[in-house]
Amino acid sequence: MICTGCGCLCDDLDLTVAEGQLLEVANVCLWGLSRFFPCKRSHPRKERRRILKPLARLNGRPREVSYETALEQAAEILGAARRPLLYGLTNTGSRAQEAALHLARKLRARLEPADLAFTAPYYHSLRKHGLYWAPLEVIRDEADTVLFWGANPLHSCPRHPVRYSVFARGRFTERGVEDRRVAAVDLYRTEVAKFCHLFVQVEPGRELQLLSGIREHLEGAPGPGPAVKGTRKLAGFLSQGDFGVIFFGRGATYNQGFALLDELAGLAARLGEERPFVLFPLSADFNAAGLYQLLFNELGSPEAPDFGHESGLLTTYATADWGEFDAVLVVGADPWWFLPEEQALALQARRVPVVSLSPYANRTTASARVVFPTALAGLEAAEVAYRMDGLPVVLKQVLPAAWPTDREILLDLAKAI
Amino acid sequence: MTHDLKSCFFEVGAGGAGGPGPLSQGKLSEQHPIGWYGMKIKITGGRLYDPAQGINGAEQDLFIAGDRIVESLPQPDRVIEARGRVVAPAGIELRGQVATYGLNFLRLWGRFPSLTELGRLYAAAGYTHVHEPLLTLYTAGYVHRQLAALPLVDTSASLALNLRDLDDSLKSPNHLEELGQAVKALQEKTRALDLRLLEPFVRYxxxxxxHRTLDAAQTLETLTRLALRCELRFSLEAAPEVLEAPLPEPRVFHLAALGRALTNPRRLDQALAHLDRGGTADLGFPCQAAGGAAEKPVKVDLGWYHPLNLTPDAGADAGAAALRLARQYQGPNLAFSVDGPVRRPEAALSSWWARLRDRRPGAGADEPPDREFSLWDWVWATRTLPARLLGLADRGHLAPGARADVALFDLPPDTPPSRWADCIARCRTLLKAGTVVIEDFALVQPDAPKATYYRRTGAAAGPLLAEICQYRSFRPENLWVTDELGGDWVGLD
Known part of the structure; x- marks a missing residue:
């Protein structure tokens, strides 16, 4: 079985199913566990509530309604909207993503991937510096110099270090971590430090200085001013080895994301002049890669498409201003979890209706006007998903589903509008 | 110029150019057979070009019933007027790099069309089949997903073998049978149409x-024995060292994208010698760069000795060398192809062909042409020969029984050579399996059915295959391409 806990899509899970019920999952991490069982990600003993029936708000309170009623209401909301937003899609299957793109076209809506703020600086930087890319298999087999920048794989994709990057035994890294040198750069000392040969804790706002210092050291001309602590060691670390990889996480894109990724991509390109060196985004959502593949294939760009623009189609790396939309459809994401409180309150004050598709209750479903319960991709619904390196796998249905899939609901919505 | 067709081809295994097996449709295709809504059509008054039947511009009617070409029709449902137009089999792109893993990154620069556009461009240029040259064991699912997203045209792909996976077996002459079975099983499991070698050597x-290194000469010698014993055939991506290496039996190797390997006159002679000994090849004209700001390097490491360069130098030299070879070679074993990711299918081959047509001394090459290139040659090199090389028995010709993939071009006999490239770059009418897809230069059937072709080898997965898959980052069942990862499938036996 394939785990949809994160972008690793580990395919070595063993499930025990009896009489249509899932009893046990082996080889799974906590993230995966929360996909297979109704428990919270970091607290496996805390239950998550499964949404059992479609919900629609009547007089401000959510009531259970039939699927047809929920569909009618959602179609009415989205059909009447002048500026709809279709948000999320990084935690849903590729077929659902295709249906969502079709719906966004029909609604003349903006479609925004949930992790646009994370990936936009990356794709932007590639345009300037080019790219050396390798799938995780080659990285596992060959990378002997691994740097995590603003990434904590133990939290974003827990089995990544074991399967691909640190402890994995590859073809030319047969002794696992003993054949690799691992370093990390982060604002705080994270758990990653326990297995890293070098951990550089950088003060907030000094990452760019650290990167330019590394470049200067690599060129053999360190600047006269005081360097950020760890610059020399990190430059020495990166200049050795036969095959390097920099995994960057969301920590690299919170502040000055575009400038930082520009520098990181420049550093990878500079190091790549002497040996293979890969810059790799550590996607946490299980099918973020699938969404960008779809955007590339259909629109020729990984930018967020806006079908409601006066020019017909505008694609942009800029994240959406939630203040400009008058209806929101959320699929495969929980934006209310991280939306700044003032923005959430502003949406509430403007009475912007939200339609949410989710298997579990979350903050977004709590604020939504219409909620559709959905089948879990890869457990209750067959789907296709792309691993974080862009390789697709087929997710199988192993349990009977009592709910429609994301794709079915999106197609029904497109028909109803 | 005509060719002796009987002597052009040979029988080598299931993928042998002259002996493709019977075509059988896969499960999905049985539900929606291609051309199911085709009608009875008569194409009247056109100048037919069909080298397979020896028809060289004769004014002749063509009859189509359903998805097949038929001898005659008493009462057609529709008549397509083709007076003054060229009627030819639809194009078959022998080396269309459209779905290679990593190619999507090229779209970042905005000068590479989306798959939807690309499919339409191919159809507009008169193509109905595109063959992707680079599918590997673990990118097979990706490539097939991409090919399925390419609209309008049928697709297929080559399995590019990484010989590092097979180096032990290549060194051991007693295991050739087992190796052959493993390769065949890989081909079927990844749903590839043929086999390809990018690096015919083992190097780390x-x-x-x-100590595990194998040089090109050793490797090619072993692969020849393997091919002869197990009825295999390999497309060998041309490189200078490939031409330098002795090819003991040229008929088991098709040299792909020759242009870039012809770096000096000696290599040109070596390529001609390969062709004269009965080997086949495709030219590999460089794809025309779209111009504008320079693209940044995009390289993808697939575990080979060299990373795959997706932004190769446009290669004016390679183009000139390919032209020179085409002009010097007099036989039938040379197909047209492009080298590198395809950006503008409508212009990729037509512009090179127009340069071949140009008989002025020095036009496109350093010496005057040795032969005159006619429409017959063009149809042969872009339709008939590619179909045979891919084992598509019912394509690339217009004989009764062939699938009705037909392209009509506005190319009056008195067209000056300077306009030929424009005329053949866009077809006026394209029929795919008897369905009109392009009419009056406009796309009229955007949802025309399409399928992906692969070779059914029937080989069982043995211990060697298990060993190859043992160290992959996916379990074997997730490496194999299943129905869900592609569109309609058609298995060729």
Missing amino acids: RQPFYS
Whole structure:
């Protein structure tokens, strides 16, 4: 079985199913566990509530309604909207993503991937510096110099270090971590430090200085001013080895994301002049890669498409201003979890209706006007998903589903509008 | 110029150019057979070009019933007027790099069309089949997903073998049978149409593994024995060292994208010798760069000795060398193809062909042409021969029984050579399996059915295959391409 806990899509899970019920999952991490069982990600003993029936708000309170009623209401909301937003899609299957793109076209809506703020600086930087890319298999087999920048794989994709990057035994890294040198750069000392040969804790706002210092050291001309602590060691670390990889996480894109990724991509390109060196985004959502593949294939760009623009189609790396939309459809994401409180309150004050598709209750479903319960991709619904390196796998249905899939609901919505 | 067709081809295994097996449709295709809504059509008054039947511009009617070409029709449902137009089999792109893993990154620069556009461009240029040259064991699912997203045209792909996976077996002459079975099983499991070698040698970047190295001569000698014993055939991506290496039996190797390997006159002679000995090849004209700001390097490391360069130098030299070879070679074994990711299918081959047509001394090459290139040659090199090389028995010709993939071009006999490239770059009418897809230069059937072709080898997965898959990052069942990862499938026996 394939785990949809994160972008690793580990395919070595063993499930025990009896009489249509899932009893046990082996080889799974906590993230995966929360996909297979109704428990919270970091607290496996805390239950998550499964949404059992479609919900629609009547007089401000959510009531259970039939699927047809929920569909009618959602179609009415989205059909009447002048500026709809279709948000999320990084935690849903590729077929659902295709249906969502079709719906966004029909609604003349903006479609925004949930992790646009994370990936936009990356794709932007590639345009300037080019790219050396390798799938995780080659990285596992060959990378002997691994740097995590603003990434904590133990939290974003827990089995990544074991399967691909640190402890994995590859073809030319047969002794696992003993054949690799691992370093990390982060604002705080994270758990990653326990297995890293070098951990550089950088003060907030000094990452760019650290990167330019590394470049200067690599060129053999360190600047006269005081360097950020760890610059020399990190430059020495990166200049050795036969095959390097920099995994960057969301920590690299919170502040000055575009400038930082520009520098990181420049550093990878500079190091790549002497040996293979890969810059790799550590996607946490299980099918973020699938969404960008779809955007590339259909629109020729990984930018967020806006079908409601006066020019017909505008694609942009800029994240959406939630203040400009008058209806929101959320699929495969929980934006209310991280939306700044003032923005959430502003949406509430403007009475912007939200339609949410989710298997579990979350903050977004709590604020939504219409909620559709959905089948879990890869457990209750067959789907296709792309691993974080862009390789697709087929997710199988192993349990009977009592709910429609994301794709079915999106197609029904497109028909109803 | 005509060719002796009987002597052009040979029988080598299931993928042999002259002996493709019977076509059988896969499960999905049985539900929606291609051309199911085709009608009875008569194409009247056109100048037919069909080298397979020896028809060289004769004014002749063509009859189509359903998805097939038929001898005659008493009462057609529709008549397509083709007076003054060229009627030819639809194009078959022998080396269309459209779905290679990593190619999507090229779209970042905005000068590479989306798959939807690309499919339409191919159809507009008169193509109905595109063959992707680079599918590997673990990118097979990706490539097939991409090919399925390419609209309008049928697709297929080559399995590019990484010989590092097979180096032990290549060194051991007693295991050729087992190796052959493993390769065939891989081909079927990844749903590839044929086999390809990018690096016909085993070399490691890590000095520690240098004892496992196999040079090109050793490797090609073993592969020849393997091919002869197990009825295999390989497309060999041309490189200078490939031409330098002795090819003991040229008929088991098709040299792909020759242009870039022809770096000096000696290599040109070596390529001609290969063709004269009965081997086949495709030219590999460089794809025309779209111009504008320079693209940044995009390289993808697939575990070979060299990374795959997706932004190769446009290669004016390679183009000139390919032209020179085409002009010097007099036989039938040379197909047209492009080298590198395809950006503008409508212009990729037509512009090179127009340069071949140009008989002025020095036009496109350093010496005057040795032969005159006619429409017959163009149809042969872009339709008939590619179909045979891919084992598509019912394509590339217009004989009764062939699938009705037909392209009509506005190319009056008195067209000056300067306009030929424009005329053949866009077809006026394209029929795919008897369905009109392009009419009056406009796309009229955007949802025309399409399928992906692969070779059914029937080989069982043995211990060697299990060993190859043992160290992959996916379990074997997730490496194999299943129905869900592609569109309609058609298995060729």
